[in-house]
Amino acid sequence: MPHLQFEINKKLEKKSKKEFIIYIEKNFSKVMQTGTDHIAITIRELEKENVSLGRVKNNDHVCLMNLDIRLGRTKKQQLELVKTFIIGVEKIFGINRNNQYVTFTNHQGIEFNFYEKSLTNWVKNDNPNKDL
Numbered sequence: 001m002p003h004l005q006f007e008i009n010k011k012l013e014k015k016s017k018k019e020f021i022i023y024i025e026k027n028f029s030k031v032m033q034t035g036t037d038h039i040a041i042t043i044r045e046l047e048k049e050n051v052s053l054g055r056v057k058n059n060d061h062v063c064l065m066n067l068d069i070r071l072g073r074t075k076k077q078q079l080e081l082v083k084t085f086i087i088g089v090e091k092i093f094g095i096n097r098n099n100q101y102v103t104f105t106n107h108q109g110i111e112f113n114f115y116e117k118s119l120t121n122w123v124k125n126d127n128p129n130k131d132l
Helices: 015-030 073-093
Strands: 001-007 038-045 063-070 099-106
Touching: 001 073, 015 038, 015 073, 063 073, 073 099
Parallel strands: 001 038, 063 099
Antiparallel strands: 001 063
16 A cells, blocks of 8 residues: 655645646556555645755745555656656646655555555555455
């Protein structure tokens, strides 16, 4: 169950947040070859001064992404996801791609849990909810 976290120092419109969540679910599913029912997304809107990225100039807006995912994805998949998410943040929220930073944390499947069960490690085209 990925937990995809976005910290943004900009006030966002409800409509753009809904569009963004759809974009993230669709593209995570496509790139990471999995379903969407288990994807958790957090968008944190923070005051401008509460988020910093050293390379950002002129007190611009920033987006920091922390992507908790299951082990098994390739570096190629991760890099494709980084580029896809950065483009989405730029397109939907208007935050320059140079003002974004992405980190991955990889976990064993058992570290992701529903009430009914723990997940397994990722395998291509898996469906973690099939036995719920």
